[in-house]
Each structure stands twice: as C-alpha cells, then as structure tokens.
Amino acid sequence: MESLIIWSITAIAAIFIFLPYYLKFRRRQKEDIARHKEAESLGITAPRAQFPFIDVSRCIGCGSCVAACPEGDVLGVIYGKAAIINGLRCVGHGLCEKACPVSAIKVGLGDVSTREDIPILDEYCQSSVPGIYIVGELGGLSLIRNAITQGRTAVERIARDSRRSGNGDVKDLAIVGAGPAGLSAALTAVHHNLSYLVLDQQEPGGTILQYPRRKLVMTQPVEIPLYGQLSETEYSKETLLEIWQEIMRRFDIQVRTGVRMEKVQEENGVFNISTTDGVYKARQVVLAMGRRGTPRKLGVPGEEMSKVMYQLIDAQSYTNNRLLVVGGGDSAVEAAVGLARQKGNQVTVSYRKPKFFRIKQKNESRINRLIAEKKVRPLFNSEVLEIRKDSVKIRLEEEIREIPNDYVFIFAGGLPPFKLLKEMGIKFGGEMRAPG
Numbered sequence: 001m002e003s004l005i006i007w008s009i010t011a012i013a014a015i016f017i018f019l020p021y022y023l024k025f026r027r028r029q030k031e032d033i034a035r036h037k038e039a040e041s042l043g044i045t046a047p048r049a050q051f052p053f054i055d056v057s058r059c060i061g062c063g064s065c066v067a068a069c070p071e072g073d074v075l076g077v078i079y080g081k082a083a084i085i086n087g088l089r090c091v092g093h094g095l096c097e098k099a100c101p102v103s104a105i106k107v108g109l110g111d112v113s114t115r116e117d118i119p120i121l122d123e124y125c126q127s128s129v130p131g132i133y134i135v136g137e138l139g140g141l142s143l144i145r146n147a148i149t150q151g152r153t154a155v156e157r158i159a160r161d162s163r164r165s166g167n168g169d170v171k172d173l174a175i176v177g178a179g180p181a182g183l184s185a186a187l188t189a190v191h192h193n194l195s196y197l198v199l200d201q202q203e204p205g206g207t208i209l210q211y212p213r214r215k216l217v218m219t220q221p222v223e224i225p226l227y228g229q230l231s232e233t234e235y236s237k238e239t240l241l242e243i244w245q246e247i248m249r250r251f252d253i254q255v256r257t258g259v260r261m262e263k264v265q266e267e268n269g270v271f272n273i274s275t276t277d278g279v280y281k282a283r284q285v286v287l288a289m290g291r292r293g294t295p296r297k298l299g300v301p302g303e304e305m306s307k308v309m310y311q312l313i314d315a316q317s318y319t320n321n322r323l324l325v326v327g328g329g330d331s332a333v334e335a336a337v338g339l340a341r342q343k344g345n346q347v348t349v350s351y352r353k354p355k356f357f358r359i360k361q362k363n364e365s366r367i368n369r370l371i372a373e374k375k376v377r378p379l380f381n382s383e384v385l386e387i388r389k390d391s392v393k394i395r396l397e398e399e400i401r402e403i404p405n406d407y408v409f410i411f412a413g414g415l416p417p418f419k420l421l422k423e424m425g426i427k428f429g430g431e432m433r434a435p436g
C-alpha cells in the first residue's frame with residue numbers, strides 16, 4: 001500500500017512537473033526544425049562572416065545560447081543539440097559563447113580555406129603580404145568592438161618591429177580608413193610613438209557616419225587605446241561620433257579626408273600608397289577599409305537621376321512623399337520603417353525575394369506591423385526595371401506596374417574592395433585549397 005502511494009505521488013509529480021516541460025520542449029523543437037527547413041530552402045543557414053560553431057559532442061542542448069543571442073533567430077535546439085537556423089543573421093556578438101555552460105560554442109570565421117571572401121591573416125591581422133595588415137570588417141569580423149581590438153592588435157605588432165622610419169617622407173605606418181578599426185590603429189600608433197598617416201575617402205567615423213540619425217548602436221565594453229573603456233552597451237550614433245571626435249581632438253589624430261587609396265605596391269622595403277591625392281610612402285600598411293565599398297547599383301535606366309540615393313541619413317527630411325525602398329536587408333528595412341513613420345509618406349518596398357529573411361528580429365516585427373497598418377506596401381518577388389522622373393516601372397512576378405514616385409532609396413549592398421586587395425597580392429581563404 002505504501003509503495004502504491006509513493007508510486008502514485010511520483011506519477012502525479014511526473015505528470016504535473018515534467019510533462020509540461022516535455023511538451024514545451026517538443027513544441028520548441030518542432031518550431032526549430034520548421035525554421036531550420038525554411039532557412040535551408042532560402043539558402044540562409046550559411047553565414048556571411050563570423051558565425052557560431054557548435055561542438056555537438058559537448059552540447060547538452062540547454063538552449064542558453066539561443067536565449068542569449070540578441071539577433072533572435074540565429075540558433076535553435078534540434079534533437080537535443082544546438083543548431084544554426086539562420087546563419088546570415090549572426091553578426092558576431094559572441095554572447096552565445098559566453099552563455100554556454102559547457103563551452104560547446106565558439107564564434108569565429110571557421111575554416112577560412114573554404115571562404116573566398118575572407119583574406120588569410122595571422123594572429124596579428126597580418127595578410128599574406130608581409131607588412132600589410134587587414135583590420136576590422138574588411139577581415140571578415142563585423143562589430144565596432146572587434147574593429148577596435150584588431151586595430152590595436154595589428155599596430156602593437158608593428159610597434160615591436162625595430163625598423164623605424166622617423167618622421168620624414170616615409171612614415172612607419174599608413175592607415176587606410178578612419179572607421180573604428182583605423183582610428184584605434186592610429187591611437188595605438190600615437191601610444192607607441194610611431195610616425196603615421198591616416199587617410200579616408202570620406203570624413204572620419206567610418207560606417208557609423210552612414211547609420212540613420214539617432215540609430216541606437218549596440219556594443220559590448222571595449223578598451224579604446226589611450227582613451228579607456230567604452231563602457232555602455234548602447235549609444236546613439238551621434239554620441240558615439242562625438243566620443244570619436246573628442247578622442248581625435250585630445251590625441252591630435254589628423255586624418256587626410258576625401259582621399260581614396262587606389263593601389264599599394266612595395267618597392268625596396270617601402271610601400272607606395274597611390275591615392276587620389278598622390279603617392280604616400282610607409283614601411284607598413286594597415287588596411288581598415290571596411291566591407292561596404294561602393295554601393296551596388298541596379299543598372300537600370302534612370303538610376304543616374306538625383307532622386308536616387310544609396311543611403312538614408314535623415315528620414316525626417318522626407319514628408320508627404322511617394323517613396324520606393326529597394327532591397328530587403330536590415331538597412332532597407334530600417335529606411336522603410338523610418339520613412340513610413342514620417343507624415344504623409346507612401347512607402348513601397350521592392351524586394352527580389354519572396355519574404356524578408358535575413359533581418360534582425362526587431363526590424364522584422366517593426367516592418368510587419370507597418371505592413372499590417374498599411375503604412376508600408378511590400379512588393380516581394382519584384383524587380384525595378386526603370387526609374388522615371390515621377391514614377392518607377394517594376395516587374396511584379398509576371399506583371400509590369402508603373403507606380404508614382406518622388407524618391408528611390410537603393411540598398412543592394414556594396415561591392416567589397418576584394419579586387420583591389422588581390423591586386424596587392426593578398427591571398428584569400430579559397431586560394432589555400434589544393435588545385436583540382
């Protein structure tokens with residue numbers, strides 16, 4: 001009788017405690033399998049830059065990594081093990097790595113020998129051409145924190161090199177790009193008393209300058225050389241740029257702005273850096289040019305008109321307009337959301353794919369809400385054919401439509417400067433593979 005009572009209590013406990021847990025687990029797994037299948041069919045399981053590596057032999061399937069990821073949809077748990085669901089969404093925060101209790105996850109670039117888009121670098125960010133370093137997003141790792149860390153790592157390595165040029169025509173170091181990576185490299189050069197020059201085709205600030213006005217920038221604490229800790233986890237674009245300007249003033253970092261680097265060639269141990277402003281000389285070169293390169297164009301008639309733009313800085317400047325946003329990534333969606341929130345705008349989004357799939361979850365819910373409220377009209381599976389003065393011609397599946405239009409914003413990505421790098425002799429991951 002006693003044992004019957006014990007068994008009954010155990011059975012009741014099992015039903016009330018473990019069954020809901022088991023059902024929840026089953027439901028989540030079903031959802032994750034469905035999301036994984038969908039991601040596979042859309043070809044988005046493969047990552048673009050860095051991504052999480054899961055050691056399935058260690059993974060205990062607790063889901064801490066899934067909960068820790070701020071991008072929402074990168075990871076899931078399938079058959080009791082963590083799995084990549086939407087690799088394209090990984091931007092490399094690395095929080096999954098920190099959250100894993102059994103160290104079964106690591107965020108990185110993986111086997112670069114399979115990557116045509118990742119230059120081969122050593123642990124100090126030196127490329128296959130001795131003396132040319134690649135830091136920040138150009139090397140494949142995104143995020144401001146990574147850019148700052150790599151800029152410092154490369155120049156600390158350079159500072160250990162005993163060959164110094166002094167302050168004549170040949171500098172110790174030339175830094176191309178004044179985004180977070182380039183500025184961190186310049187501060188480290190000041191710290192180590194290296195002679196250096198920084199050049200940038202635009203103003204200092206890098207990609208941060210292109211963010212929409214008042215965008216909230218997420219970052220993790222990082223040490224800026226000479227300055228100290230960047231300790232908040234969120235900054236507005238404007239605050240971050242003010243911090244950079246203050247740092248540049250305080251440490252007298254001079255940037256040659258409006259100067260585009262076109263070629264780097266070595267001659268007798270000195271690099272000639274050919275630019276739109278003439279040739280500069282340096283013993284070592286740090287390339288901190290990011291990956292955005294030149295905006296990719298659609299190549300359609302009318303694209304040269306001044307009403308066509310490739311970035312949106314200030315959505316508030318557009319009211320009571322008929323606007324077309326082309327693209328389906330985060331930048332396109334953020335622009336569409338910003339424009340749709342202004343008075344009297346009619347916003348259409350033209351995207352080649354059948355749905356938005358490689359965007360942050362926050363952006364996805366914002367755009368879906370605006371679509372439901374009819375403030376944004378999505379045209380999926382569509383293609384812009386021609387841009388006219390007051391309209392745009394679009395193919396929507398089999399049908400051709402002409403929609404009234406005042407401005408067009410194109411977010412079709414950028415053409416990364418890989419060709420330029422290859423011309424300098426820099427090798428990429430794919431080239432490591434044996435031929436045949």
Ligand SMILES: Cc1cc2nc3c(=O)[nH]c(=O)nc-3n(C[C@H](O)[C@H](O)[C@H](O)COP(=O)(O)OP(=O)(O)OC[C@H]3O[C@@H](n4cnc5c(N)ncnc54)[C@H](O)[C@@H]3O)c2cc1C
Nearest residue numbers: 136137143144177179180181201206207218260261289290
């Ligand atoms: C919309 C958006 C939102 C983002 N949000 C975040 C976020 O919240 N948190 C975060 O950590 N990261 C975020 N990022 C990523 C972050 O901005 C980048 O990882 C970071 O800026 C990379 O720094 P970088 O110095 O390597 O390159 P960049 O910032 O891209 O700077 C490269 C610089 O090189 C210059 N340059 C390029 N080619 C040449 C040339 N040939 N000659 C001279 N100059 C050249 C460019 O003008 C530019 O100033 C975001 C990116 C985007 C696009």
